[in-house]
Amino acid sequence: MESANTQLYVVTGFLGAGKTTVLLKILEQLKGHRVGIIQNEFGKLGIDGTILRNDDIQMVEINRGSIFCSCLKLNFVNALSEMAQQDFEYLFVESSGLGDPSNVEEILQAAQAVSGKEYDFKGVICLIDAVNFMEQLDDLETVYRQLKHCHLSVITKSDLVDNDRIQELRKKIREINPVCKIEISNMGELDYGFLREDLLLYQWAEGEETTNSEETKPKTLFMDFEGEIKKDVLVSFLNEMIPYVYRIKGFFKIEGQGWSQVDVVGSKIDFKECDSCEKSQLVFISKIGPAIIKKIFAAWEDKVGLEMKLRN
Structure with a gap:
């Protein structure tokens, strides 16, 4: 196996948590590197894709559902296997806000079988919306699963809440995922040291069946x-x-x-x-x-x- 396998990050977080904003900031850090993006939008307009797109980035959009759902899983495997041929240094998968990544490692194994190339999977980054997370957690299993299966959690919109709220969020994160790394983000900015770390050291949950299905897909x-x-x-x-x-x-x-x-x-x-x-x-x-x-x-x-x- 070649030593220079593409480093793969999966970015999750509920709708509006700031995934595209944070990803834009990460791309600034990686300027000059060969970077690919697979973006998963629930709505087929591909709105965030329009914001992210530029001449230096190769991008694939998978719309109208979650890439972790059986309805789009094959599309995701195919996109991963095609991207594996591009010789990227980094590949970021921006999941739909409704995506449950519990089965991500199973999908990566399928992509490797199809393409014959292995990704250097670096981990799942979950964005936590400081303003809305607690209410979202009460509403949806997806929000719980995204945090449970991440290696790095990033509390976004920290400028919009006070320190008590940040401490409350830290406590809640630890209840759901006792080991993931926690970072605080303001306007999409955060400590990018994680790009030089092995986030898989912060693995908590074993893979399981995703909750995404045709039946649970919102209108x-x-x-x-x-x-x-x-x-x-x-x-x-x-x-x-x-x-x-x-x-x-x-x-x-x-x-x-x-x-x-x-x-x-x-x-x-x-x-x-x-x-x-x-x-x-x-x-x-x-x-x-x-x-x-x-x-x-x-x-x-x-x-x-x-x-x-x-x-x-």
């Missing part, structure tokens, strides 16, 4: 809108939807302001200036199954009242 919907609306009108619509979704994100043309990247996590709505797009698009990941369709139409009609298209 995802996509909105297309051709016009532009005032920001306060869009905010009013988004606030109406917050109780029924895990996440809303996309790109939208705001009247008098131009194009914005829209990101809704928990009760927080963020807007960030972005490049222009062909049309406004939003992805909704539902907490309430197909019932979300009626809620979107009702809220849009009430708050906006202009024509839009909704699709699966």
